[in-house]
Amino acid sequence: MNQITKSTRPTKVSVVARQPIIDKNKELFAFELLYREGDTNAFNMPYEQRATMRLLSEQFLTLQKRNLSEKRGFVNFEYIDLIEGLPCDFSPEDIVVEILETCSATQDLYDAIVDLKQKDYLVALDDFVPAPEWDRFYPLIDFIKLDVRALSFNQCASIIRDFKNTDIQFIAEKVEDHKEFVQAQKCGFDLFQGYFYQKPEVIKTQKLTASAMDIFKLSALVATKDIDIVKVNQIVERNPALSVQLLNFVNSDSRVSTRIESTQQALSYLGGDRVRKYVTYSMASALSPSKPSILLRNLLMRAKFMEGLAQNVNDASASESAYLCGMLSLIEGLLDMALKDVLASLTLSDSLVAALVHRQGTLGDLLGIAEAIEMSDWKALASLQSKTMLDDKTIMTCLDKANSWINDFSS
Numbered sequence: 001m002n003q004i005t006k007s008t009r010p011t012k013v014s015v016v017a018r019q020p021i022i023d024k025n026k027e028l029f030a031f032e033l034l035y036r037e038g039d040t041n042a043f044n045m046p047y048e049q050r051a052t053m054r055l056l057s058e059q060f061l062t063l064q065k066r067n068l069s070e071k072r073g074f075v076n077f078e079y080i081d082l083i084e085g086l087p088c089d090f091s092p093e094d095i096v097v098e099i100l101e102t103c104s105a106t107q108d109l110y111d112a113i114v115d116l117k118q119k120d121y122l123v124a125l126d127d128f129v130p131a132p133e134w135d136r137f138y139p140l141i142d143f144i145k146l147d148v149r150a151l152s153f154n155q156c157a158s159i160i161r162d163f164k165n166t167d168i169q170f171i172a173e174k175v176e177d178h179k180e181f182v183q184a185q186k187c188g189f190d191l192f193q194g195y196f197y198q199k200p201e202v203i204k205t206q207k208l209t210a211s212a213m214d215i216f217k218l219s220a221l222v223a224t225k226d227i228d229i230v231k232v233n234q235i236v237e238r239n240p241a242l243s244v245q246l247l248n249f250v251n252s253d254s255r256v257s258t259r260i261e262s263t264q265q266a267l268s269y270l271g272g273d274r275v276r277k278y279v280t281y282s283m284a285s286a287l288s289p290s291k292p293s294i295l296l297r298n299l300l301m302r303a304k305f306m307e308g309l310a311q312n313v314n315d316a317s318a319s320e321s322a323y324l325c326g327m328l329s330l331i332e333g334l335l336d337m338a339l340k341d342v343l344a345s346l347t348l349s350d351s352l353v354a355a356l357v358h359r360q361g362t363l364g365d366l367l368g369i370a371e372a373i374e375m376s377d378w379k380a381l382a383s384l385q386s387k388t389m390l391d392d393k394t395i396m397t398c399l400d401k402a403n404s405w406i407n408d409f410s411s
Contacts, residue, residue: 018031019031019032019034019193021171021192022191022197022292022294023190023191023192024185024192025292026197026291026294027292027293027294028071028292028293028294029071029191030071030073031071031073032073032074032193033075034376072093072094072095072096073095073096074096075097075098076098076126077097077100078100079100079102079104079109082097082103082113083109085112085115088116092120095121096122096124097116097121097123097124098125098126099113099125100126101125101126101128101129105131105133105134110137113137114140117140122143123141123143124143124144124145125137125144126145127146127147128144128145128146130159130162138163138166138168141168142167142168142169143168143169143170143171143191144159144163145170145173145193146159146170146171146172146189148173148175148184149173153183153184153186153187156170156184156187157186160188160189164188169190169191170188170189170190171189171190171192171193172189172192172193172194173193173194175192175193175194175196176194176196176199177199178196178199181196195374195375197294197295197333198295198298199332199333200332200333200335200336200337201336202336211239211241212335212345214235214239215282215283216345217235218232218235218282219324219327220324220348222272222276222279223303223307223322223323223327224320225320227272227275229264229268232267232275233263233264233267236263236267237263243263245281245282246263246266246267246278246282247263247266249266249278249281250266250269250278273405280296291334295330295333299326299327299331299334300406301406302326302327302329302374303322303324303325303327304323304326304402304405305326305370305398305402306322306323306325306326306363306366306370307319307322307323307326308397308399308401309369309390309394309395310322310362312390312394313362313390315362317349318351318361321349321351321355321363322363322366324352325355325356326367328342328343329356329367329370329371339356339357340357343357351363355367362388366388368380369381369384369388369390372384373399
């Protein structure tokens with residue numbers, strides 16, 4: 001998920017999109033960090049030349065790298081930033097230096113990259129198109145990114161073949177669905193950037209199992225501010241698998257001083273957020289054993305983020321349903337089922353269905369905000385902010401809290 005962070009300029013808020021880069025097993029490899037000036041949808045002179053400096057300052061100094069979840073961040077550097085040695089102010093263990101396609105292959109740039117490699121930095125070429133002037137750079141390059149929207153898969157395969165005797169890893173950018181992911185693999189790509197992993201690989205039409213129904217009923221119960229433990233227990237205790245998972249979850253906690261032996265006792269011990277965590281673990285185990293962990297992480301991040309946003313709008317019903325809305329909004333990719341088939345098996349409010357299917361109502365607007373930030377669609381974000389009256393600072397705070405929560409969840 002993407003992050004919104006405070007700007008180093010006192011009256012501004014900056015927006016940073018955090019886009020995952022996935023390996024062949026669909027596991028998280030790194031993130032790319034993309035920057036937007038807070039109250040515009042583009043860079044403003046004279047600040048654009050220092051955008052990378054502000055991004056690095058915020059992400060690695062102010063936020064202390066917590067948005068990267070212990071992964072490297074690919075960061076775009078302008079020509080002047082590279083010549084001046086800006087990357088060297090930050091650890092080579094934290095960033096991958098991404099050379100923008102606007103950079104010229106000069107001697108000064110070559111010398112700057114040689115210096116970076118001597119200091120153990122990883123270097124990537126962004127939106128790469130082969131040209132003779134870059135030939136001497138290739139031994140210094142660790143990653144090359146190819147845009148599969150701008151180049152055909154045949155063109156990509158040809159470029160990758162030309163580098164088969166090198167150690168360069170190729171990253172496919174803008175991979176939109178599973179079919180393209182498979183095509184990109186066949187071309188020889190090593191890494192993949194895009195939201196293909198959030199979309200269904202195969203659309204199934206069968207109904208949800210009784211066990212899956214219990215999971216979603218639990219999800220709805222724990223989405224409320226004040227969780228009804230009695231109702232949660234009624235579902236858990238009639239389902240042996242859920243009962244065993246709950247007891248194992250609680251008894252594995254080092255803070256437990258006496259062994260817990262009943263589901264009611266376990267739920268009472270856990271309390272709100274940890275009951276929610278247990279339900280999410282159960283969902284992952286029951287519904288998505290073969291799915292990439294980044295999908296579940298994004299699903300939870302979106303759910304928690306929307307819950308926070310809903311607490312800042314004048315709509316009480318949205319606050320009750322926002323967490324479940326965020327969770328269900330990515331359920332197609334988790335189950336490989338069409339959303340309409342999932343919703344047909346559940347009893348949901350009209351407002352929740354309208355948000356999920358048509359992006360209507362307050363919940364629909366909040367879901368749209370989450371999606372706009374993920375996709376770096378700043379124009380859509382600005383429009384939805386006008387409708388909801390949510391300013392950058394409020395969104396930033398909600399997203400930072402959601403990120404802290406998901407980091408704690410993963411620990």
